Amino acid sequence: MSLLDATQAALRLLLSGDPDLWGIVGVSLSVTLRAMLIAMPVGISLGYLLATLRFPGRRPLIVIVQGLLASPTVVVGLLLYLLLSRQGVFGQLQLLFSQTAMVIGQVVIALPVLIAFSLSAIQGADPRARETAVALGASPPRVAWTMLVEVRFALMAAVCNAFGRVVSEIGCSLMVGGNIAGVTRNIPTAIALETSKGDFAQGIALGIVLMVVALGINTAFAFFQGESQR
Amino acid sequence: MSTLTVNTLRKSFGQRRLLSIETLSLVAGKSYALTGENGSGKSTLLRILAGIEAPDSGRGHYGAASFDWQPYPDSLRREVIYVHQQPYLFHTSVADNIAYGLRARGVGPGQRERLIAAAIAWARLERLLTTPPQKLSGGERQRVALARAWVLSPKVLLLDEPTANLDAESRQQTIDLLQGLCAPQCTTVVACHDRDLIAMPGMQRLHLVGGRIEQPSTAAE
Numbered sequence A: 001m002s003l004l005d006a007t008q009a010a011l012r013l014l015l016s017g018d019p020d021l022w023g024i025v026g027v028s029l030s031v032t033l034r035a036m037l038i039a040m041p042v043g044i045s046l047g048y049l050l051a052t053l054r055f056p057g058r059r060p061l062i063v064i065v066q067g068l069l070a071s072p073t074v075v076v077g078l079l080l081y082l083l084l085s086r087q088g089v090f091g092q093l094q095l096l097f098s099q100t101a102m103v104i105g106q107v108v109i110a111l112p113v114l115i116a117f118s119l120s121a122i123q124g125a126d127p128r129a130r131e132t133a134v135a136l137g138a139s140p141p142r143v144a145w146t147m148l149v150e151v152r153f154a155l156m157a158a159v160c161n162a163f164g165r166v167v168s169e170i171g172c173s174l175m176v177g178g179n180i181a182g183v184t185r186n187i188p189t190a191i192a193l194e195t196s197k198g199d200f201a202q203g204i205a206l207g208i209v210l211m212v213v214a215l216g217i218n219t220a221f222a223f224f225q226g227e228s229q230r
Numbered sequence B: 001m002s003t004l005t006v007n008t009l010r011k012s013f014g015q016r017r018l019l020s021i022e023t024l025s026l027v028a029g030k031s032y033a034l035t036g037e038n039g040s041g042k043s044t045l046l047r048i049l050a051g052i053e054a055p056d057s058g059r060g061h062y063g064a065a066s067f068d069w070q071p072y073p074d075s076l077r078r079e080v081i082y083v084h085q086q087p088y089l090f091h092t093s094v095a096d097n098i099a100y101g102l103r104a105r106g107v108g109p110g111q112r113e114r115l116i117a118a119a120i121a122w123a124r125l126e127r128l129l130t131t132p133p134q135k136l137s138g139g140e141r142q143r144v145a146l147a148r149a150w151v152l153s154p155k156v157l158l159l160d161e162p163t164a165n166l167d168a169e170s171r172q173q174t175i176d177l178l179q180g181l182c183a184p185q186c187t188t189v190v191a192c193h194d195r196d197l198i199a200m201p202g203m204q205r206l207h208l209v210g211g212r213i214e215q216p217s218t219a220a221e
Helices: A003-015 A019-052 A058-068 A073-084 A099-124 A127-135 A140-150 A152-167 A171-177 A187-197 A200-228 B042-049 B094-104 B109-122 B138-150 B168-179
Strands: B002-013 B016-027 B031-036 B057-062 B065-068 B080-083 B156-160 B187-191 B203-209
Touching: A003 A200, A019 A058, A019 A099, A019 A140, A019 A152, A019 A187, A019 A200, A058 A099, A073 A099, A073 A171, A099 A152, A099 A171, A127 A140, A127 B080, A140 A152, A140 B094, A152 A200, A171 A187, A187 A200, B002 B042, B016 B042, B016 B187, B031 B042, B042 B080, B042 B156, B042 B187, B080 B138, B094 B109, B094 B138, B109 B138, B138 B168
Parallel strands: B031 B187, B031 B203, B080 B156, B156 B187
Antiparallel strands: B002 B016, B002 B057, B057 B065
């Protein structure tokens, strides 16, 4: 099957509303959205605290977070697998090969991105913003909220970046999700599987969906970056 | 009737001792022009008084209460307002900027709206309400910042070079606003080089030299 034939078949598959294919898309988006909903408040809060608090070990902690930005997702998956497998510390929770395990994995992958970008955004903010909020009598939580609002475009860029990283990751999802059809099979793991079976049409169809999502995220990322620099 | 008193205040940056003030009393209702060479510590002193920066050591007294500068007392934070030399306006509307301190004080929506309207009228900001704060000129930003301070009726108002870097018209508008800025019991400290500000009626001069406050005198002297 030529690339053109496979692409035409993929488009037909997408437009036909194939339940298996759209089920895979649903798993992908559901897992990633849940992971982001958990990771966003935690990551942005930790980024803010790391940017504003001074404590022993802060610098090494920042270096570790920045180092984790480049952590291979398959290694995250391996560590999580060891923790969640029967012999693992959390084995009795029986989470391995479930969407919950995939969500946990994606949270772990998204957190360094959110923390590092939020930290950078807060550190890069005009120092007068914080001083003005303090001088006008704002409480520490209000000061924190004000700062996050002031750097909102940079934070949205952080969220876009983290979303883009986790929606397309395959290593962790494969390790802790197990690529079970209808349960934990998401777009990246399905593409790998279908391609290995020679079913290029479904692989390309899912690839198109992933590309559209990634393109949308990157467009939003570029928009927010532009807004933050205005 | 002493509002805010500073005792044995010390502040250094590295090896350099910037401030070494034995006693400074700011009396309620008085206005002070804080003068001194560039780098003499005027801004740092105002920032310490506002609780934005901490001194190395020192004691403060506000009314009957005595305090260390760390932590800066909450009661003081609600009554002392500091305005930057180049005021920062939040990325929201002009009205929301004026409302910021009122929200922080828990002022209800009805009263807040009335106070904001009064502040807008006072600083003649009506024509700027739809302009994004980041698009305002230096003089317009200064007026918004003064309205944001005025609306809170502060007991102590600290202004850092409010007329610096302004064109003649904006400078005059700012000086006009400053003359009606404070209630009778409000203490005002204006760090400045501007002779017209120093010569404002009732202005008492505090001169910083070598980190110390020289004997206060009236501006006319």
